[in-house]
Structure formats: structure tokens, C-alpha cells
Amino acid sequence: MTKIVILTGAGISAESGLGTFRDAGGLWENYDLSEVATPEGFARNPALVHDFYNARRKNAAEAIPNAAHAALARLQAARPGEVLIVTQKIDDLHERAGSQAVLHMHGSITRARCAACGQTWDAPSRMRAGDQCPSCTAPATRPDIVWFGEFPYHMEAIWDALRAADLFVAIGTSGSVYPAAAFVQDAARAGAHTLELNLEPSETVTDFAEARHGRASAIVPAWVAEMLGE
Numbered sequence: 001m002t003k004i005v006i007l008t009g010a011g012i013s014a015e016s017g018l019g020t021f022r023d024a025g026g027l028w029e030n031y032d033l034s035e036v037a038t039p040e041g042f043a044r045n046p047a048l049v050h051d052f053y054n055a056r057r058k059n060a061a062e063a064i065p066n067a068a069h070a071a072l073a074r075l076q077a078a079r080p081g082e083v084l085i086v087t088q089k090i091d092d093l094h095e096r097a098g099s100q101a102v103l104h105m106h107g108s109i110t111r112a113r114c115a116a117c118g119q120t121w122d123a124p125s126r127m128r129a130g131d132q133c134p135s136c137t138a139p140a141t142r143p144d145i146v147w148f149g150e151f152p153y154h155m156e157a158i159w160d161a162l163r164a165a166d167l168f169v170a171i172g173t174s175g176s177v178y179p180a181a182a183f184v185q186d187a188a189r190a191g192a193h194t195l196e197l198n199l200e201p202s203e204t205v206t207d208f209a210e211a212r213h214g215r216a217s218a219i220v221p222a223w224v225a226e227m228l229g230e
Contacts, residue, residue, distance in 0.1 A: 001082055005158075005165040005192075006072060007183055008087045008094070011172025011199055012216050016063040018091055037147050042115075046129035046142075053143040054126050056090075057109045061125070065097035068171070068220035073098035075224045084161050086154075088173060088180055090145055105152040105180070111144035120144050152179065165192040169223075172216050175202030184208055197223060 010018070035041040036052040076083045076099050085094055085102045090109045094102045107113075112123040114133035121134060123143065131141035146152050162168065168187035175181050184194050184207045196202060196211040197219050205211050212219050 002079075002166045003161070003164050004075075004079070004083045004167045004169065005161050005183075005187065006083065006085045007168070007170045007173060007180060008072075008085060008089060009171070009173025009180075010089055011174075012068050012220070013063065013066075013089055013091055013093055014172070014199075015066045015068070015215065015217050016093055018059060018063050018089075018093075033148065037145075038149055039147055040149075042142060042147070049142075050127045050129055053109065053145065057123065057125060060091040060093075060109050063091065063093060065093045066217050068216040069093050069097035069099070071221040071224040072171075075227060076100060078228055086158050086161070086180075086183075088177070103154040103158060105146070105154055105158065107143070107145040107153060109143065109145065112141055113144035114138060115140040115142050155179070158183075159186070162187045162192070163190045165190065167195070168192045169195045169197060170202070170204075170208070171197045171220060173198070173202060175204035195223075 031052065035045065036049050042049045072085060072094065083101065085099055087094060087102060087104055088106050090104065090106055092108060092110050110123055111120050112127060113120045114136060116138035117133060117136040119133055119135035127141060127143065130139045132139055133141055162183055165187050168184060170184060173180065181204055184204055188194050194208045196205055196208040198213055199215065200213055201211065
């Protein structure tokens with residue numbers, strides 16, 4: 001059994017209309033992320049943070065999985081138990097395309113979390129400052145998103161998977177955000193073959209044994225077809 005770990009970044013969802021933070025005119029330019037993507041920003045102005053993520057939740061709900069999402073779901077279905085998707089994305093397009101084994105290391109826009117007790121639940125379409133936790137009733141509801149300065153989810157499981165991987169593939173990620181930027185080095189040290197599939201070379205492209213560049217909707221289905229011997 002070949003163990004495959006696939007890291008996906010925001011670039012895989014760009015063709016579904018969900019731009020990356022680094023797009024020209026994208027979220028980096030339109031918002032001060034210290035105000036909308038940090039615990040301190042949330043403490044200062046929870047209404048602003050909720051408005052920001054309410055808009056992102058609406059955009060994600062309206063987006064449609066593209067050919068790259070569909071191809072990865074097809075790979076998982078054809079090779080059950082062999083393919084783990086680790087994603088930096090907070091949308092649910094992998095799941096809506098049919099993928100099952102997906103670890104959201106930065107959380108999910110479809111989920112809410114209580115900052116007081118840690119309980120999580122499905123987020124409503126609109127969240128507001130002062131919304132009560134359904135478990136402890138504290139008015140401390142926040143998006144279940146890993147913000148800057150917080151520790152990503154599922155890291156122990158991710159490190160274990162990387163150490164056991166025969167193949168590590170990074171798709172649509174800039175290679176600039178740690179700890180994900182170090183995954184290729186960890187997988188390579190453990191003996192995995194490494195492949196980058198990206199629109200353009202990432203900041204860590206030289207760490208990969210192989211790289212292919214182009215639109216995700218083209219290069220990911222082509223790679224999956226190769227993997228399935230088609």
C-alpha cells in the first residue's frame with residue numbers, strides 16, 4: 001500500500017472563485033489581518049471579525065468545487081486508505097467534491113467554536129458578537145478558524161502521516177507559511193518522493209524532487225490520471 005499525503009493551499013480553490021490572500025486586490029490588501037485574523041483583533045472588535053468571516057462563509061457556500069477538487073476525490077475513492085488530504089484552506093470544497101479523509105489544519109469556515117469552553121458546532125450563515133455558546137451559554141462564539149499566533153489543528157496526526165508517507169504532494173500553496181512550508185523537508189527526510197503542483201514555483205520549490213506548474217484544474221487531474229494508470 002502506497003501512503004500519499006497531499007497538502008492543499010488556497011490556490012486549489014482560486015478557480016472556484018475563492019481568491020488567495022496574496023492575489024492582487026485580494027484579502028491581504030483589503031484588510032488589516034491583525035484586526036480580523038488574530039485573537040487580539042477579535043477581542044478588540046468582534047463585530048468586525050464576524051462580518052469578515054460571514055462574508056467569507058457566504059462566498060464559500062456559493063463556490064463550486066472545480067476539476068482539481070474532483071480529481072483528488074476520485075484518487076481517494078480509487079485508493080481507499082492510501083490518500084490523506086491535509087488542507088490549509090478553510091472552505092469545504094474538498095468535502096463537497098467527495099473527499100473523505102481531510103484534515104483542516106487551519107479550521108473551517110463552516111464551524112463555530114466557543115472561546116470560553118472550546119465546544120464546536122456547525123456555524124450558522126451569520127454569526128454575531130454576543131452569540132451564546134450552545135453548551136456553556138457564554139457569549140464567546142467565534143469562527144472555528146486558526147488565527148495568526150494560534151497553533152494549527154491535527155499537527156500530531158499530520159507529522160505521523162508525513163513520516164509514513166511514500167509520496168508527498170503540495171498543491172496550490174505558496175510555501176511561505178509555517179509549519180506547512182516545512183512539510184516537504186520532513187517528508188523527504190523520511191524517504192518520501194516529493195512533488196509540487198502549483199500555478200507558479202512556490203518559495204520552497206527547490207525542496208521538491210519534482211515540480212509541475214499550471215492551472216490546478218489542468219495539472220491536478222492530469223497527475224491523478226497518471227496515478228490511476230489512465
